[in-house]
Amino acid sequence: MNLWDLNATESRRRFLRNSGFGIGSVALAQLFAEEGRGAPATPVADPMAPKKPHFSPKAKNVIFLFMAGAPSQLDLFEPKPALTKYHNQPIPDSMKSALVDTFKQNARLMASPREFKHYGQSGMPFSDLLPHTGTCADDICMMYSLRTDITNHHPAQLILNCGTSMFGRPSMGSWVTYGLGSESRNLPGFVVLTSTSGLGIEGGASNWASGFLPSNYRGVTFRSAGDPVLYLSNPPGLNVEAQRLRLDAVSDLNQHHLASTGDTEIAARIASYELAFRMQASVPELGDFSKESASTLEMYGIQNEVTRPFGTNCLLARRMIERGVRFVQLYHSSWDDHADLNKKITKNCNMIDQPTAALLRDLKQRGLLDTTLVVWGGEFGRTPMYEVRLASPEPGKEGRDHHALAFAMWAAGGGMKGGLLFGKTDDIGFQAVENQMHVHDLQATILHCLGLDHTRLTYRHQGRDFRLTDVAGNVVHEVLT
Amino acid sequence: MNQSRILLTAGIAGVLGTILVASPQASPPKIKVDYQRDIAPIFQTRCYSCHGPAQQTNGLRLDIKAAAMAGGVSGPSIKPGSSADSKLIQLVSGTGKTVMPPVGPRLSEDQVALLQAWIDQGASWPETETPSQAGAPLKSAHWAFQPVHRPDPPSVRKRPWVRNPIDIFILARLESEGIDPSPEADRYTQIRRLSLDLIGIPPGPREIAEFVQDNRPNAYERLVDRLLASSQYGEKWARHWLDLARYADSDGYETDQLRPYAWRYRDWVINALNRNLPYDQFTIEQLAGDLLPDATVEQKVATGFNRNTLSNREGGADPEEYRVEQIVDRTSTMGTVWLGMTVGCARCHNHKYDPISQKEFYQLYAFFNNADEINISAPTPGELGQYLRARPEYEKKRREILGDLEKQLAPQQAAWEKKTLEAVSNPGKDYHWDRQWELLGLVWEGGKGGGQLEGRFIIETEPAKRTETQKERFFEYFLRQGELIDPPRFKELNIKDVVKKLDDLENAATRLTQAPTFFENPHPRTSYVHLRGDFRSKGIDVEPALPAVFGSPQWDKKPSRLTFARWLVSKQNPLAARVAVNRLWQELFGAGIVLTSEDFGTHGSRPTHPELLDWLASEYMDGGWDTKQMIRLIVTSATYRQSSRVRKELEVRDPANTLLARQSRVRLAAEIIRDSSLAVSGLLSNTVGGPSVHPPQPESVTKQAFETPWVESTGPDRYRRGLYIWLQRTAPYAQLINFDAPDPVRTCSRRERSDTPLQALNMLNDPVFFEAAQSLAMRILSEKNGGTADRIRYGFELCTSRPPDSDEIQRLTLYFNRQRDSLKSEPAAVPALFPNRVDGTDPVDAAAWTGLSSVLLNLDEFITRE
Numbered sequence A: 001m002n003l004w005d006l007n008a009t010e011s012r013r014r015f016l017r018n019s020g021f022g023i024g025s026v027a028l029a030q031l032f033a034e035e036g037r038g039a040p041a042t043p044v045a046d047p048m049a050p051k052k053p054h055f056s057p058k059a060k061n062v063i064f065l066f067m068a069g070a071p072s073q074l075d076l077f078e079p080k081p082a083l084t085k086y087h088n089q090p091i092p093d094s095m096k097s098a099l100v101d102t103f104k105q106n107a108r109l110m111a112s113p114r115e116f117k118h119y120g121q122s123g124m125p126f127s128d129l130l131p132h133t134g135t136c137a138d139d140i141c142m143m144y145s146l147r148t149d150i151t152n153h154h155p156a157q158l159i160l161n162c163g164t165s166m167f168g169r170p171s172m173g174s175w176v177t178y179g180l181g182s183e184s185r186n187l188p189g190f191v192v193l194t195s196t197s198g199l200g201i202e203g204g205a206s207n208w209a210s211g212f213l214p215s216n217y218r219g220v221t222f223r224s225a226g227d228p229v230l231y232l233s234n235p236p237g238l239n240v241e242a243q244r245l246r247l248d249a250v251s252d253l254n255q256h257h258l259a260s261t262g263d264t265e266i267a268a269r270i271a272s273y274e275l276a277f278r279m280q281a282s283v284p285e286l287g288d289f290s291k292e293s294a295s296t297l298e299m300y301g302i303q304n305e306v307t308r309p310f311g312t313n314c315l316l317a318r319r320m321i322e323r324g325v326r327f328v329q330l331y332h333s334s335w336d337d338h339a340d341l342n343k344k345i346t347k348n349c350n351m352i353d354q355p356t357a358a359l360l361r362d363l364k365q366r367g368l369l370d371t372t373l374v375v376w377g378g379e380f381g382r383t384p385m386y387e388v389r390l391a392s393p394e395p396g397k398e399g400r401d402h403h404a405l406a407f408a409m410w411a412a413g414g415g416m417k418g419g420l421l422f423g424k425t426d427d428i429g430f431q432a433v434e435n436q437m438h439v440h441d442l443q444a445t446i447l448h449c450l451g452l453d454h455t456r457l458t459y460r461h462q463g464r465d466f467r468l469t470d471v472a473g474n475v476v477h478e479v480l481t
Numbered sequence B: 001m002n003q004s005r006i007l008l009t010a011g012i013a014g015v016l017g018t019i020l021v022a023s024p025q026a027s028p029p030k031i032k033v034d035y036q037r038d039i040a041p042i043f044q045t046r047c048y049s050c051h052g053p054a055q056q057t058n059g060l061r062l063d064i065k066a067a068a069m070a071g072g073v074s075g076p077s078i079k080p081g082s083s084a085d086s087k088l089i090q091l092v093s094g095t096g097k098t099v100m101p102p103v104g105p106r107l108s109e110d111q112v113a114l115l116q117a118w119i120d121q122g123a124s125w126p127e128t129e130t131p132s133q134a135g136a137p138l139k140s141a142h143w144a145f146q147p148v149h150r151p152d153p154p155s156v157r158k159r160p161w162v163r164n165p166i167d168i169f170i171l172a173r174l175e176s177e178g179i180d181p182s183p184e185a186d187r188y189t190q191i192r193r194l195s196l197d198l199i200g201i202p203p204g205p206r207e208i209a210e211f212v213q214d215n216r217p218n219a220y221e222r223l224v225d226r227l228l229a230s231s232q233y234g235e236k237w238a239r240h241w242l243d244l245a246r247y248a249d250s251d252g253y254e255t256d257q258l259r260p261y262a263w264r265y266r267d268w269v270i271n272a273l274n275r276n277l278p279y280d281q282f283t284i285e286q287l288a289g290d291l292l293p294d295a296t297v298e299q300k301v302a303t304g305f306n307r308n309t310l311s312n313r314e315g316g317a318d319p320e321e322y323r324v325e326q327i328v329d330r331t332s333t334m335g336t337v338w339l340g341m342t343v344g345c346a347r348c349h350n351h352k353y354d355p356i357s358q359k360e361f362y363q364l365y366a367f368f369n370n371a372d373e374i375n376i377s378a379p380t381p382g383e384l385g386q387y388l389r390a391r392p393e394y395e396k397k398r399r400e401i402l403g404d405l406e407k408q409l410a411p412q413q414a415a416w417e418k419k420t421l422e423a424v425s426n427p428g429k430d431y432h433w434d435r436q437w438e439l440l441g442l443v444w445e446g447g448k449g450g451g452q453l454e455g456r457f458i459i460e461t462e463p464a465k466r467t468e469t470q471k472e473r474f475f476e477y478f479l480r481q482g483e484l485i486d487p488p489r490f491k492e493l494n495i496k497d498v499v500k501k502l503d504d505l506e507n508a509a510t511r512l513t514q515a516p517t518f519f520e521n522p523h524p525r526t527s528y529v530h531l532r533g534d535f536r537s538k539g540i541d542v543e544p545a546l547p548a549v550f551g552s553p554q555w556d557k558k559p560s561r562l563t564f565a566r567w568l569v570s571k572q573n574p575l576a577a578r579v580a581v582n583r584l585w586q587e588l589f590g591a592g593i594v595l596t597s598e599d600f601g602t603h604g605s606r607p608t609h610p611e612l613l614d615w616l617a618s619e620y621m622d623g624g625w626d627t628k629q630m631i632r633l634i635v636t637s638a639t640y641r642q643s644s645r646v647r648k649e650l651e652v653r654d655p656a657n658t659l660l661a662r663q664s665r666v667r668l669a670a671e672i673i674r675d676s677s678l679a680v681s682g683l684l685s686n687t688v689g690g691p692s693v694h695p696p697q698p699e700s701v702t703k704q705a706f707e708t709p710w711v712e713s714t715g716p717d718r719y720r721r722g723l724y725i726w727l728q729r730t731a732p733y734a735q736l737i738n739f740d741a742p743d744p745v746r747t748c749s750r751r752e753r754s755d756t757p758l759q760a761l762n763m764l765n766d767p768v769f770f771e772a773a774q775s776l777a778m779r780i781l782s783e784k785n786g787g788t789a790d791r792i793r794y795g796f797e798l799c800t801s802r803p804p805d806s807d808e809i810q811r812l813t814l815y816f817n818r819q820r821d822s823l824k825s826e827p828a829a830v831p832a833l834f835p836n837r838v839d840g841t842d843p844v845d846a847a848a849w850t851g852l853s854s855v856l857l858n859l860d861e862f863i864t865r866e
Helices: A008-018 A024-034 A081-085 A102-106 A153-162 A172-180 A204-208 A240-261 A265-286 A294-300 A308-322 A341-365 A439-449 B003-022 B035-051 B065-070 B087-093 B109-120 B165-177 B187-198 B205-213 B219-229 B231-244 B263-274 B279-291 B297-308 B319-339 B343-347 B358-368 B383-402 B410-425 B431-443 B454-459 B468-481 B487-492 B495-508 B561-568 B576-589 B610-622 B627-635 B670-680 B715-719 B734-738 B757-765 B767-783 B788-800 B806-824 B829-833 B843-857
Strands: A061-067 A116-119 A124-127 A140-147 A190-196 A220-222 A327-333 A372-377 A381-386 A400-403 A407-412 A420-422 A432-434 A458-461 A464-467 B371-377 B514-520 B527-530 B538-542
Touching: A061 A153, A061 A172, A061 A308, A061 A341, A140 A432, A140 A439, A153 A204, A172 A190, A172 A327, A172 A439, A190 A204, A190 A308, A240 A265, A240 B757, A240 B806, A240 B843, A265 A308, A265 B757, A294 A308, A294 A341, A308 A327, A308 A341, A327 A341, A341 A372, A372 A439, A381 A407, B035 B109, B087 B109, B165 B610, B187 B205, B187 B219, B187 B627, B205 B788, B219 B231, B219 B627, B231 B263, B231 B319, B231 B576, B263 B297, B263 B514, B279 B297, B279 B514, B279 B561, B297 B371, B297 B514, B319 B343, B319 B358, B319 B431, B319 B561, B319 B576, B343 B358, B358 B527, B358 B538, B358 B561, B371 B454, B383 B495, B410 B431, B410 B454, B410 B468, B431 B454, B431 B468, B454 B468, B468 B495, B487 B495, B576 B610, B576 B627, B610 B627, B670 B734, B670 B767, B734 B757, B757 B767, B767 B788, B767 B843, B788 B806, B788 B843, B806 B829, B806 B843, B829 B843
Parallel strands: A061 A327, A061 A372, A140 A420, A190 A220, A190 A327
Antiparallel strands: A116 A124, A140 A407, A372 A407, A381 A400, A458 A464, B371 B514, B527 B538
């Protein structure tokens, strides 16, 4: 048989059918599926094929808005009149012992420079920095009593993402795509988008690492500059037809080699090249907003320079969800306001508030919010006291230090109770006094929304069954519908 | 290896392997059942969690012979000779009311059949150490803890196939299965396989021609020797070791500061491998080189192995917490690398499966707990002379800058030190001074990769006992950070200006290469058990000691790190040699004899060829831990030399190729994929060693690293081998990560081999690979005259090390013609594809050659070792 005179695709099909290696059917099913001809891709060779959850899920997808650097809950979500009353007073002695970091024992309380308003039927408070988010109050489940273990950025980011401060464990998006696969055939199942105020994300890629899980589950970063996916563009001088010529030649030669070696890995590589080719078309299509209505673009603030970076990522996230991407994580950094908090937090809120609200509203009006879990928050919160490490700042330019004992995060859609104010902190927001929730509990709850039992989503590595929640975590049923 | 296969084999390889081999059908095995091979794995994976070292539900314990035979509260459960009367069989076969195990899937019919046959054949259970008295730690019956015995090779029928003893073990097993080995690979495959495996670079056309035509009977062995003698051998095998050493060029964590001298240790590894330093010495120098009598600089440089742990210099990080993290990591890494054990599991609690208690973990930890970080001068050849010549001038300028400042500021320095030390004993009193102490632990040597706690060590050393260098460096630190003690005086003396001048002088000075090493702290720390793994919760204090499972060697005094390192590579340790030869095997066959090369414990995989593993281990030790010789032995075996062609008739019987009835096809490691494309295109730089390089990569990758600029290398440094690429922990080089280079955050003994669309995009479109395609086109056109088919033949052989067949030539010609035709209507694309000119070649043709070259670089065969 002479393969080369035939139409490339037809020849491949015939070749696969005739090859005597017992893999023909698998590769063929894939080929048909790639061409949109029904016949769901057989899961054998595709680690991203959709898998059944442990039980019936509320949410199918997740959008995690990760506010890296730790935003101040006391200036955004929690009005604390006592802080105003005791402004500039030392913290009560009874609280000092909870501070591992001895510096903070010297610190004085700091009133919030912001005003608060109550929104929606729930009367959920938001500061004047988040007027847009406030309008979504009745879709939001606000959790005030989060707690984490460490007050350094990177270890704490790892706890929130990977369940432990130790480097090298799989992140939440990896666990979820490992557990559920992805509905998208043309895009990666776990995508990371970043928008920053100039600095990178502390800790970088370890936050979306696949750890000991196969690297197929690693978060794929879509980049705001250059190619959105690394090496997506053809080299200069090669247009799409030339790329197809290359791929057909590579595929045919690989099939020829498959016949002489009998190694089915080659069939898998051929499929990877085909997916890569499809991504070259589907990723630019994803970022092409020309078919979005003017009102949608305006809602996300795409035309406005301040809101454009985060707004673009929010709109991309919605478009990915529509196309079946399982887990989208948006990073915005940095909220690490040790000094000049009032000015810096204002700047960040101006960037993210309108797009965040637009995302919730847009998902809702398209009927996607019920099946999409949106989570908003950072790796810890900030102290009710001034930062003391820096030389005494001018009045009005104070900041707050890291605080792991109590902080707020919120979630919406995907099975979370809208308009719920869950948990409570003491008068100055120092410690939780009601419904304390460790980040492991949050993780267990997120997985639960997706139909996954966090104690059963495990991976055997070095003789142990590992899981996202390490050895802890309880589903918090009170926040669920 | 595909992912599903990894999942499968990692989970149940032990059981599955045994069953497939012992009993293809679910009928009672006719062979003699072997306790260690067939029965212990079942007990371990399905019974130990309730009837093992940690728990003995209903009094039954199955990991010790006497206890197992005695039975539990309801009497004996095993009746040798009569499976029908054995309660164990009733329970596992589910004939009665109760079924064991109570959770998880039932034992398979094969497993039950094996247990039945074992009992019927007399339940023989080889004697191991007698269990100790109640309460004392127990020794283990697990295979990996038994001494290495040199087994006699079994007898085989097909003697002529055998080239060395390795083959006897492999063949015996194949013959018992009725399987023939595969034929030998052809010469082209042989030289490509050997070149990629031994030096990590494909062979050139001349080397191929010479080898293919070499009719001498020892042509193969001569090739092996030539490759082992190449300096590229050390570069290839260093990369495996650097995975274990979690090598990187930055600190890790948030600020991820630079370690500009980490490469000095990397070069030590390359050099040690090239001079074939015996593995026992290789081990001792890396773990305790600083403690050797009259240690040389190179022996100290070797201790850089353990300087590759992460450092946290973020404000608010407690340096003691992260020092403890480092010691824990050093202990765990030692466990993986030399014991093949997950000892780190015992950090927070007793190991659930292996005989390591939490106390024993901290006894191992105690060996490392007193080793402190320090950078030393470790000049490379030629450096010292220059340095010494420049020194007097430097000293003179330095004196001019400093004048008598040290004297003038002596009272301030003394007061500053006093107040800082007071803050240590009385924290929380004045945060300014708390901060001075914190800073000293965070910023000392930051960005230089130096010992983070050295400053704290110096301040705690009485001034009179400090060395001149310590005094000098500490005074400079005081100038930079000590202003708090007397701001007016610092202003008056213009210290800011002085510091700037010092910086300028330092930046312009001729410096000596530094090396990260260790020194033993003269004030020994007490080590404790950390309750629940938290260093703030101190349990009982512990002394350095071995876990009881390894016995108690006669050490006359308090054992040091050096004593421990020597024990690790002594014959008293049953694991080091087994673990090491298994890793070599893994690199040469794609999978180890123990698949889980990082875990030889009871939850790791069982060896597929236990006798062979022991034979290799004893050969390694008896041969003086000669690594090159061990590699030579393996690659000259008939087993290694087989074809890798998949055999359809074995796909069901031995899907993972554990019997080795053929070689394996293995996708190349990330670095070798890069190196190969640079080599075949003629771009590769041959420079060995030196500081790490920054080849081009998209800004969107490098910007991920916190405030660390990526200054692109120029000239030949753009084309260095992959192992020389600067490894920034928070933003590793994208191509390496795409192809499964491990995150350099902890030890890695076995890389994954995935297959993703991002890899395809990387090979197709990355400018680095496309530049290689352009350069390969240039090479084909300038080195090969003749028609299109001749040139295709040449390029194909450059990339795959074999001549193409006629179908392949035809398909590539078809591509070439189509690409050329389409370029005729697209003249603008031509210079983009081929920017240079070759005399006598039409530019359109040349551009089509770039396309064709890139097709060759994208072949599965190009990134695979057959």
